[in-house]
Amino acid sequence: MTGETGDPCDGNVERQVWSLIGKTAKYAGGTENLLLSHMLDTAAVAERIWDDFLAPATRDMLDRTAGGAGKGRELLMWLAALHDLGKATPAWQGKYPSAAKRAREAGLTWHEPTVRRYQWAHERAGGFLLRRLLTGEGWPAEHVEWVWPLTAGHHGFFPLPSALKPPPPTRGQAEGRGRWPVVQSALLRLVGELLGLEPVSQLVPAEVPRRALQLHLAGLIAMADQMASSKEYFVGIDDPAKVTLDGARERAAKAWRALGLRRGWDGLSVPDAEGFERRYGEPLRPVQQLVAETARTMPAAGMLIIEAAPGEGKTRAGLMGAEIMAARFGFDGVFVGMPRWSTADPTFRDVREWAETTQAGLGAQVALLHLWDNFAPEWTALYHATAEQRAAAIGDCGEERAGQQGESGDEPGPSSFFFGTGRGLQCPFVVSSVDELLYAAARSNWASMRMAGLLGKVVVLDEVHATDVHGFQFLQEGLRWLGQARVPVVLVSAALAAGQRRQVADAYLAGTTGQAEYEGGPLPEPAGVAEPAPSGGRARVTAVCTSPGDGASPVIGVRGCGGVRPDRVYAVEICSEDVSHPDTEAADAALAGRLAEELSAGGCALVVRETPSRAQALYQAVRDHAGLDGAVLLHEQMTARDRAQRTDHCLRVLSPRDGGERPYRLVVVATRVADQSFDVDVDLLVTDLAPVDLLLQRIGRLHRAPHRERPARLRTPRVLITGMATGEAPSSGVGDASGPPRLLGDCEQRYGRYPLLIAAHLALEAARGTGTPWKLPSRTPDLVAMGYDDPPPLPDTWREAAEAAQREWRDVRDRRADQARRLLLSRRGNGEGGTLAGLHYVAAPVLRGGRGLSALVRGEQPSAEAVVVVREAGAYRMLSGTALGDGGGVPAELVDELLTHTMELPAKYAPMEPVVLRPLAAWVKDKHGRLKNRNALVLDARHRVVLAGRRLRYDADLGLVDEGPADGR
Secondary structure: OOOOOOOOOOOOHHHHHHOOEEEOHHHOOOOOEEHHHHHHHHHHHHHHHHHHOOOHHHHHHHHHHHOOOOHHHHHHHHHHHHHHHHHOOHHHHOOOHHHHHHHHHOOOOOOHHHHHHOOOOHHHHHHHHHHHHHHHOOOOHHHHHHHHHHHHOOOOOOOOHHHOOOOHHHOOOOOOOOOHHHHHHHHHHHHHHHOOOOOHHHOOOOOOOOHHHHHHHHHHHHHHHHHHOOOOOOOOOOOHHHOOHHHHHHHHHHHHHHHOOOOOOOOOOOOOHHHHHHHHOOOOOHHHHHHHHHHHHOOOOOEEEEEOOOOOOHHHHHHHHHHHHHHHHOOOEEEEEEOOHHHHHHHHHHHHHHHHHHOOOHHHHEEEEOOOHHHOHHHHHHHOOOHHHHOOOOOOOOOOOOOOOOOOOOOOOOOHHHHOOOOHHHOOEEEEEOHHHHHHOEOOOOHHHHHHHHOOEEEEEEOHHHOOHHHHHHHHHHHHHHHHOOOOEEEEEOOOOHHHHHHHHHHHHHHHHOOOOOOOOOOOOOEOOOOOOOOOOOEEEEEEEEOOOOOOOEEEEEEEEOOOOOOEEOEEEEOOOOOOOOOOHHHHHHHHHHHHHHOOOOEEEEEEOOOHHHHHHHHHHHHHOOOOOOEEEEOOOOEHHHHHHHHHHHHHHOOOOOOOOOOOEEEEEEOHHHOOOOOOOEOEEEEEOOOHHHHHHHHOOEOOOOOOOOOHHHOOOEEEEEOEEOOOOHHHOOOOOOOOOEEOHHHHHHHOHHHHHHHHHHHHHHHHOOOOOOEEOOOHHHHHHHHHOOOOOOOHHHHHHHHHHHHHHHHHHHHHHHHHHOOEOOOOOOOOOOOOOOOOOOOOOOOOHHHHHHHHHHOOOOOEEEEEEEEEOOEEEEOOOOEOOHHHOOOHHHHHHHHOOEEEEOHHHOOOOOOOEEOOHHHHOOOOOOOOOOOEEEEOOOOEEEEOOEEEEEEOOOEEEEEEEHHHO
């Protein structure tokens, strides 16, 4: 039938409802799945999510929304069932010949050419129908308007109301005429009946939930839909007699067991101080005691900001605070966000150990979420475990690659569900880069599932001061959503600038109070310790929440305590060098000689260089110097295996804890990979100039173990600052006041000239002895404040250059902040409403994989990732020498070894020519799917390649070396 007569077709309405298809045979295991069958399957999965996955805090919020205990389960099941309501239209049924045939045989008609020509997405159709049908059932407008986006956005994007309508040229054909409105209304009522619910008109929730809970609901609905779409566990049913809620429950239970899904903590009790001490086998440190007391006495779930010097145990304090708040307020997991991908690996080990101490078996539930997760030794052990062992772990939570997403997982097993895009944050315990949270706060696809994964957890963010101005906008946006959902948050930092501290507190309170532009003013100074304790610097704990009840007035408390690290005066010395000339051979040779002199009687030094090329050049000078017999190079342009092995070595031999294999003499030359979560103790620090907070962060590695015996000339903690020309001869150690120092171009580009001038001035004053000595850790807050909030007066001869640098710095920051704000999940000041409607109006670009999402939330050009292989005489092999098969073929048992040769390529080598970076022919055919979207960087027999006009070489010792322009041979 190709036309419509205009007369209603005869036939039983219920028979017409049962004629509708929800999944074609291709996506339902070979048999068509009736629409009502898929709707019940999704409702049954949602019930499982409620019973076995949702945190108590989320269940309580949904019960309040629905109007009573247990009502939340019914609401979630009903909303999940309605996600595919839009498939009850000619626009969807008419796309598939078999579905169209069944519908027509039941008496439903449409104009086929029109429907075929004009597409109408079923998720938007569902929002359109639900808006009309609920209104017809007498629902109040405020409830209709928050419910329909849950259906319209179940594929990750939330449209504007105006975008729901079918294409105008269809003239009613897309949504259906004649019997279609009757069938659609009957379908809505029948779903409720099959679920055992009250009539639709009586299902009106008790209250309109906050947008954060709406987004959580949307994510849970998407999660239920994706699981119920698995053709492995939900084979199609085309016989109405076999479609029952009990049957759907059996299918959901089978899928749930097979996937091994579970919540995190179950019945977690609030630990006391004695329990913590028994667990860790040592007394709590002052900041840990303070955090535990504060978390136990907060009137409501809120945010803790922990600031303490390196070595005070603040990371453990953060996890303790998270555990206490989770137990008190009904949250069942933790997300631990680290500054960068590289810092997540060592933290993964620590979080696993901590989770296991909280409840037996939870150590295996911690997921490492980033692209290189399988290179962490602990994670690789899980990956290679038996099926029974892996059943105890959630599995690989890496971002899905382009082309992998389907209606069901390709691989059975407990970890398969979390391979999907956006699902990783739903693991009970997650360690990752903070970028995952930042991306959840962007107007990106699957923001709902990402946020759903966060809103049942306590969120712990380490080293938050390292977030740049672009990423900081996303951080504030994420805190607003977390605050609105009353999610406990723990921020950990060595020291925040006062402005940063106030901004994160205001962002969280903007969410809890419902005031989008909340501004609370300066935070109070700590109570409890007026001055730094004699034993060391002062730690600071800020508690932020709103009072329980309807008032929702802000409650802010700030307390301080002493530290365990004694105050020490850190000597500062300026090693001036010529930064205008690219050839640093003389400066490197001089510094290598200086290191040999300093370490003549033994000792360990850390040198932090701002670029890999500077690190490589100095490392070569150190390695070749006769007086130095041990050196390690560590930077970001190495394969994952080389980098992981060297990082693990450094963390082991330079551990601040007693024991271990501390070498007699060692120089570690590193880049910014040593800035965060690099838990080492060295006798001497050399660092390129950086903003003052980063300098202090690096100084935290110097004499970190205060009672360690050190060589005589290294007993005073000293930091040598390089990467600047002060105007005097390098041998003099300090510069004159004739003008501002000249700085490295790469540093200026990365940080801005102005904060570097502030840092240079403070360092020069300390080196000359004309300013207050760097007595740390007690002076850390003061120095950070001078670096950002209250800059010191600069020398008169610097003024003109400093004022110009300050203007430029502010302009750049303003531009970058504005750029980020355009992509935030909320558009404040632009008619933001109380529902999810239009949340993705002007959506962020869809970027696949961790590198892409990091580029978006950090405002950087995307770097590239490739697996390094060698091609010689027509055959392929790994860098390690292991031979590959024809076309680069890899046996399944060698895939993990191959992937350890993955490396990150800097953005300056992009755009990459597809001739150079592409999967090998055998990888495209990879039946396991782990290699088909992996690019290969193919080196010749001398380990060289030309990329983006540059001649590159991979050196086993130096990493990726740029040998210059390709035409300069």
